Amino acid sequence: MPTIEPLTLTLDELAQRWNMTPQQVLETPHTLPMYFYFDGLVFDFNDKWHRANGDAAVQQTLEAHKTRYSTLEIDLQRQAMHKRGLLKLTQWEEALSDDEIHAQQAESDRLTEEIAQLSEQLKQRAEERQRRVRNGLLRAAPRTLHDIAERGQTRFPQFAYMPHTPNKADSSIADGAVVALEDGFPLKETLTLTDLVAAMQDVRAIEDSAAF
Structure with missing residues (x-):
């Protein structure tokens, strides 16, 4: 029987x-x-939105909206109670006109919509992040290989290359693209000589070349 190569x-x-x-x-x-x-999450290097902290600006806007909304709701409630004679405003508060109250209510309504929209964006982002799971091989960057050759190990890389895979399933990341690595499992601090493998087809190509 013919030998089956790995x-x-x-x-x-x-x-x-x-x-x-x-x-x-x-x-x-x-x-x-x-x-x-x-085994972890892999993102296209240019995919800033889904990578770690890509949601920072949206999170900051959402928190600011929530804070402003809470302030408006308290003010509107106090103004409504004051108009009905159920509450006396403090010396630091002023009675608002109907137009001012309407303006605050309009702002409150707008914030309610935007808070819902931002929350949905973040929910979708979290779900989409979990679809970026990869369990397989990645191509090591030249700098990674240089460090391992020099010291026998290197810090576990944050970046690598998507391998060229024939007949691969649909992927949002192109073959050969630089990818960012996150949430590896199990978490590894270093990459060593024993972690590296070569594809037999690449080995054969070199061995069959005239320069080998």
Whole structure:
């Protein structure tokens, strides 16, 4: 029976195959993509809205709206009670005219709508973030590989490249795009030599080249 080749080789396996050390493999002049496994959230680098803290401005606006709305509601209630003779305003408050009360009520109504809209935006964002889950390989950036070759490990990267995958399912992220990594599970502090793998098709392509 023909031998079935694995789809990937660990860096150690590749080093043995090429009679090199793992560091020498990483430093080889041949352009060999290296990958690492990631289970977590992956976002297109330019997707500022869904990435961490992308909602900061909306959250800030929402909190400001809620604070202003609460203030208006208290003022409107006190003004209504004052008009009915049920409450005496403090020395720091002024009785508002009907036009002023209508203006405050209009602002309160507008804030009510905007608070609902902003809350819905944030809810949809939270749901969409969870759809960005990836459980698979990502291509390590050149700087990541350089650091690992030099020191044997590096801080777990915040960025990587989306691999080129034939016949892949629909994805909002293009092959080869720079991606931001978040909420990896389990949480890893470092990426080491033992975390790296190479695709057998890339290995074969290099071995079959005249320059190898």
